[in-house]
Amino acid sequence: MRGIPQPVSVATRQWMDDRALPDLHAVLQHTPGITVDYIDSERVNYYARGHQIDTLQVDGLTLDQNASASIFIQPDTAMLDRIEILRGAGHPSAAVNLVRKRPAREAGGSAALTLGSWDRRRAEADLSRPLNDAGTVRGRAVAVAEAKGFFQTGRREERRALYGVVEADLGPRTMLTASLQHTEPDASGSWGGLPANADGSQLGLPRSTYLGTSWNRWDRHNDQAFAELAHRLDNGWGLRLSAAHARLRSDGFRQTSFTSASATDPDLVDVSTAIYDGGSSAQTAAALVADGPFTLLGRQHMLTVGAQTLHVKNTGTAGYWGVSPLRGVDLRSWNPYTSYPEPFYTPGNATAYAGTPSQTQQQGIYSTARLSLTGRLTALVGARMGWWRHDEPATASGSYGIARATTPYAGLVYDIGGDPHHRRGQGRRRHQQRQPRPGRPRQHRLLQGGRRQEPQRRLGARSRRLGGSLQGRTVGGGARVQSGAMPHGRRGHFPPGRLRGRRRHGGLPHQSPVRGAAQRQQPARQGVLRQVRPHRHLLHLRRSAQREPHAARQLLSRLHGPLFRFFLNHQQP
Incomplete structure (x- = not known):
């Protein structure tokens, strides 16, 4: 990220686990500079720099969520390794790239159970292992089942999600990846x-x-299929060909709507029902990218060239609105269970509706060069040429497009910090030298949105088992228990302690809690739940283990004799 001239935020796997964020909507709510705008409970728009975010990518391939907002499902974070947010990428707002998990080269797995307010129940399972003795073929599977209510009386949701991915080493420098994902709320x-x-x-x-x-x-429900072929040449250049097909479809829409029934009494409304079905969106995307070094004027530079295409075919929903209206209802006595029996369409009691089918196609070619001017100064120059066309066959004026639209790109990056690893090490040493004496915790000033944070107090219990590999902590009336993550692969989970001491989200420091002297003496741990915003109370249990000889027997034999430590944590603004 040091070489990118635009602001970048990266939500890592550890960062999402620490905050128990279940989907993309929750992650972007916690991302600096992103505004979440609700159309209703299922359709959500995101804004950055005052403009709508209209570019969502999955493993680098574009997915059009705005054209099919009513059937698009917020991606579940259980399938993701990280979320990358790049601001100003060819658009004033931002581009969001969801990077999904890949198989690890060693066998491992994890499971999690979450219990929360309003009858929230969520279970996750994540398993990765080699599929042959040589380890050249690897697989990973993730499954999620969730059921929850809401603070609103009568609302509920059930969600099921499955994700499977296989990697195969076709040669020392060639790898094939294929995955399938299904989400159904x-x-x-x-x-x-x-x-x-x-x-x-x-x-x-x-x-x-x-x-x-x-x-x-x-x-x-949303289904996605993905395939990628990557090859690395001897001269350092790499080639990557990827393709994806996504199908988004409605399985039934039946919603009530309200209109005012009185000019003087706002509590009086008319109620009716809309019944729609059949809406779908089929999206096919492909990309070819080549990147590598080249030498010019005695210095080494980097060049990237690529091409992308996206085809979106939307089928309009069809049904009826204004079904069986109910007149003069007083909102103050409304009961979701008894006030309005479920209506059904009969001829004459509703108005028919049929959406307009459409197709959208876009293609683009681009190139970017990173020119090393000096040891610290790098120039980025490039351009993208694009074609875009939208067609609505049933509408006379529904066909329009843009051809050969060119977007130039230029930037300068000056590294003023020297070796980042050396600097981070010095920063940690300086931080350790400034530690206060035992019994006198440091007084931090935590800022949220430019305002001083109110004092916070936490009372809980901490437990360590299995030599510290299984740890638990209660926070704010809830609990979280988590062990070390599975062995990491090329894009798998982070191992225990991988990100210790960094506490960063896209270059921005986390708002870390104040720690007392006794707490600071404990080693840094993965999986501390600092904030639980979506629910008032949360119980989160997580367990992961490596595949070892007689691993289950070893774990069971060490479960006795837990060591509990109680703590009182006080935060000052």
Whole structure:
């Protein structure tokens, strides 16, 4: 990231685990400079620098989530190794790249159980192992099952997700990767928000108010297939060909909607139902990239050339709206379970609707050169030429496009810090020299959004078992137990302690909790849950282990005699 002239944020696997963030929506809520804007419960827009983020990539290939927002599912972080956010990448806002997990070269696995407020239950399983004796073929599988309620009465969601990936070494310098992913939520959803008074003020409805019914549905599923062939040449150049196909489809949409029934009483509304089905989006993407070094004027430089294509075919949803209206309903007495029995379409009780099918195609070629001007100064120059076309056959004016749109690119990077590894080591030594005396914890000033943070107090218990490989901690009425992660592969989990002392998210330091003298004497650990925002109470259990001879017997024999340490943690602004 030091050589990129734009701001970059990277949400690592450890960072997402520390905060128990289950999906992309939760990660971007915790990312500096990203604004989350809700259309309703299932459709969410993201903004950076005042512009909408319209570029989402999965393993480097574009996925159009905006054209199919009603059937797009927020990706589950259990399948991800990291999330990369690059601001100003050909657009004033940002590009978000989801990098999924790859198989590790050693056998290992992990499991996690999460229990939270509003009947939240989530189970994860992650297993990676070689598939042959030589280890040239490796596989990894991730499974997630989740069921939860919400603070709104009557809302619920169930989610199932599966991800499988296989890597095969076709030669010393050639590797083939293939993966499949399936995500399927069954959700009640919440179509729209709460009404307001004529002057825009709130009606004072309870926080648990849900202007829907217990039979509401917003079901859908997303499937993705991915393949990549990578080859490294003897001269340092690399070639990578990748392709993906995604299918997003609705499995049933049945939602209530409200309109005002009185010009003087905002609590009186008319209720009706919309019943839609059949919406889908088929997306095919491919990319070819070559990059490597070259020598010019006695200095070594880097060159990247590539081409991309994306084809999106959307099938419009069809159904009925205004089904079985209910007139003059008082919101103050609304009950999602009894106020509105589930209606069904019959001729004459609704209005038919059919969405317009469309196709969008875009292609692009690009090149970027990193020119080493001096030992510290690097110039980046490049350009991208693109073609884009949108067609709606059923609409007379629905076809338009852009041809040969050229976007130049230039940047300068000056390294003012010297060797980053040497500097980080010096920084840690200086930090250790400034440690306060035992019994006098350091007083930090934590800033959130430019404001001073209120004092925080935590009371909990810490436990260590299996020689420290299995650790637990209670925080704010919840608990988290986690062992060391599985052996890391080329893009697998981070091993225990891999990121100790770095506490960074895209170059920005974490807002670290204040630690007392007794707490600072404990070794740095992976998996400390600093904040639990999505739920008031959270119980998170995680377990991972390596494949060793008689591993289960060894683990069971060491479970006795846990050592508990109690702590009181106080944070000052």
